[in-house]
Structures are given as C-alpha cells and as structure tokens.
Amino acid sequence: MLSTAIVHQRDLLNLVVSHYPQSIVATPIADERIGCGVLTPEFPISPLVLQELKAYIENSLNYCHLALCSLREINLNSFTSSPSDSSPSTLNTSMRSSSAVEGQFPPGWNTKFFDVTNHAKDHLSPRLNVVAPLNSLRSSLHKDPLPYHSITTKGNGCTPRNSGSPRFTDPFSQPPPGEGSSTQQQHPHEQNLNTRLLAVDSNPPWPRISSAANSEARKFGGQKAKPGVVLQKLNDGKRGIPDDGHRGWKKYGNKAIQNSNHCRGYYKCSLKECRAKKMVQLTDRDPTLFEVTYVGKHSCSSSTAHPRCRHRSTQMLSSSLVHVGSNGSSEGGQATSTVTKEDRAEDWKTQRAAASIGTNLVVDVSNPIIDNGWKGGKYSNEHNYSYSYFNMGMTTSTTASTASEEPKQCEVGEGDDDVDQDEEGDVCMDTYLHQSSRHHQAAYSLWHDFDTYPTLSTD
DNA sequence: ATCATTTGACCGCA
DNA sequence: TGCGGTCAAATGAT
Known part of the structure; x- marks a missing residue:
C-alpha cells in the first residue's frame, strides 16, 4: 500500500x-x-x-x-x-x-x-x-x-x-456485517x-475481569470462565505463543486434544526447582487467540529464588490477556504470593515510570495491585485476590477482581509429597497440580540466557 | 556443541 | 479403555 x-x-x-x-x-x-x-x-x-x-x-x-x-x-x-x-x-x-x-x-x-x-x-x-x-x-x-x-x-x-x-478498494474498509458491534469482522x-484506540479512549477503559472474562469465555468457548485460564492474543506480527512476560518457559510436550482443532502445548518453567507450568492451546474460534492455563506458581519468584527467573511484568507490552478464570475456586486465583511488598512497590514504581516516559504502558491507577505476571497470585489480605494484566494492543492495564466470597485457605502440602512452602514460609497454593510429580523430572541441561533479561530489584 | 522443539511411548485417572 | 499429562529420545536450529 x-x-x-x-x-x-x-x-x-x-x-x-x-x-x-x-x-x-x-x-x-x-x-x-x-x-x-x-x-x-x-x-x-x-x-x-x-x-x-x-x-x-x-x-x-x-x-x-x-x-x-x-x-x-x-x-x-x-x-x-x-x-x-x-x-x-x-x-x-x-x-x-x-x-x-x-x-x-x-x-x-x-x-x-x-x-x-x-x-x-x-x-x-x-x-x-x-x-x-x-x-x-x-x-x-x-x-x-x-x-x-x-x-x-x-x-x-x-x-x-x-x-x-x-x-x-482499500484493504481496511470491509463492510462490517453488523452495525456497531464490537465483534464485527474487520481487517486485522x-x-x-x-483495539488500540479503544484501549486508550473507551470508558471505562479497562474491563473488569469478572464481566470481561465471562464475556470472552462465552464468545470463544460458549461457556463461563474456567478457573486458572486466560485468553491471550498472539503478539502482533510474532509467531509462536503469546508473550506473558516470562521467558523461561520450556516446552515439554504437545498433545492433540479431542474435539479441538489445535494441539495443546505443555510448558514448564525452565528453572528446574520451579514448578510453574502452563498449557497453551489455540482456540478454535479464533486462531490468533490462545487459551492459556497456568498451573502452579513460580518458586523462582520468591525473593530468595534465582533472580534470573524473575518476572518481567513491566515488559508485558504486546500481548493481550483476558483472564477467564477468576471465579475464586481453589484452582485459580488464591495462591499466596511470595512476592514481597518491596517487590510490589518496586513493580508499581517501575510501571508508573514506564507509563510516564512513553513506553505505552498504561496502568490503571485505581487499582494499585501489580500483577507479578502469573495467574493466581495474591498480594494483599484484601478480598481482591485474582487479577491479571488486561492488555490491549499497545497498552497494558492491571486489573483486579473481587471475589464474591472469601478465598479458602489452602492446606500446606495437600495432595503432594512436596511441601508447598517457600523459604519465607508463605503457603503456596498450587496443590492442585501435582499429579505427575511422582515422575522425577529429568534434569534438563537447558538454561535460557537470562542475562539479557531485566531483573527486578532483589532484597 | 549446545539448546529448543518434536514426537511417540508411557502412565495415571476417570 | 480412552484421554490427557509427562517423559525422554530424536531431531532441528543456531
């Protein structure tokens, strides 16, 4: 053109x-x-x-x-x-x-x-x-x-x-099939x-998780939100899986799933002691939209963990996430975070700074809860316990949802031979994931180059 | 040579 | 028994 x-x-x-x-x-x-x-x-x-x-x-x-x-x-x-x-x-x-x-x-x-x-x-x-x-x-x-x-x-x-x-004959002006519908077909x-325009100017600008999540879930799956699941757009112009801010994912499996046109990819954190995993699968309805199921938490996110495996929350600039799993069940959004208050404050300052210097990072200041990049963390004792980045195009917002009921306390070590407790004593509530932990994961000698990876402040 | 991904086999669970 | 999650050897990429 x-x-x-x-x-x-x-x-x-x-x-x-x-x-x-x-x-x-x-x-x-x-x-x-x-x-x-x-x-x-x-x-x-x-x-x-x-x-x-x-x-x-x-x-x-x-x-x-x-x-x-x-x-x-x-x-x-x-x-x-x-x-x-x-x-x-x-x-x-x-x-x-x-x-x-x-x-x-x-x-x-x-x-x-x-x-x-x-x-x-x-x-x-x-x-x-x-x-x-x-x-x-x-x-x-x-x-x-x-x-x-x-x-x-x-x-x-x-x-x-x-x-x-x-x-x-412009390539952008395909007439929309429906009037005034946000789901109208348009040229990509x-x-x-x-999307970018909407992200900047709509009001309220950042859909709250509860409504947006179920809306997206219905749109793409015909069902209500699933726990622990986000819908994530493929990054513009990029291939592979969408960037969620963490570079240390290692693919360990791929599986064809029944009644689905796309295989499901299995990823785990490449830091061997870290047990965070995620499953990524393209939705059938939208080949650019991934359903990402996060399982477990990053032990490497604690202040005592390997600093190279820390989150990259302030760099989540180009992927689009819609959280569809914040229903307050024990599977999704209740993990007690191991991110310290100092980490959160630093994240918050970093994001504010990034927003002010024009990196297209827009933060919802009405909700000063900073996502650590993973689903299921909790940063306060408030009722807000599930949250995600809501990222549309070039802008990023942090949102939080309030549970309709108090999150249940999870028992330490439930269902697993490992005690889900980090070195700070925080209870890790990823006890739902350990079906396969009996299989000792072979020691992968695969390590990412985290040195190019900006680390957040350590204690 | 090293590292990332693919892929068939294996295993547990419902 | 079938499905989904994982393993690990094979393969590909750099």
Missing part, C-alpha cells in the same frame, strides 16, 4: 503494464494531467485508465494518512498516563490530546483532531491528524480535471471516507488499530 503511494514513473508504468495491458492505446495524452510525470509517448495510456490510476494513487495516499495517524496515536498513548484520564468525552480527549501533542511535531505540521465516523464502531477515538506533507500531493491530484473516483474527505481529510465510491490491521 505504502509502496504504491510512492509513485515514480517507472513504478507507475510497471503498474499500468501489469494491471492494464489493454490500456496501451495509440493516442498519447498529456502526461502532466496526472500530476506525476508518468507517461511517455512510448507508453500512451487511455484517460479511463488514468482515472483508475488516479483513484488508486489517492487511495494509497489516504492510507498513508491513516498510517501516519496510527503512528501519531501510538505516540499519543505515551501521554495518556492513566485510564482515569481517558474521558468518554471526545471533546475533552481531543483537547487533552491536542495539548499533549503540541510541540511534538515540526513547525508547519497541521495537527488537528476530529471524530472518525466512516466506520460504525462502538468506540471511536479522536484521531490525531498530520496532513501537511501529503496534502500537497493530494491537492495536486485534486487539481486534475479528470473525473476520477474520488475518496471524499471531510474536515482535514485525515481518514478516508468512503462516500459510496464503488471503486474504493484495522482490528489492531481499533
């Missing part, structure tokens, strides 16, 4: 020859009409084809705008320090964004905000528009007297508006964009 917007003579000629071989006619026309100096007498082209090319080029220009706007919005996220700032008021958001961005662009760049209404969506974000460079190209196109199929723009023309032109690129 972008490459075709950069119209050089040779490129355009190649485009014409490859796509419109029938257009080579005997009558040459004035090449300056297209404004790009494209044609040569050796390659005359029909006015009709010129019209099409013109529309094609402008189409590309419009999406250059869109790309620029997207980039500016990502940049804009840096200025949104907390979801509480994300007012539902478009005007307020625009004003705030405008002032926040002021001074971020070179002189002469036109920065304006306007609402986007060409696609029906639940939540729309004001788009930051940076139009000056492309407007010059656009205006040269508009000067052309040819009756091309135009993409009508309103306001400053940041986002293309498809005003009924049947030839508007637009989905990403909208």
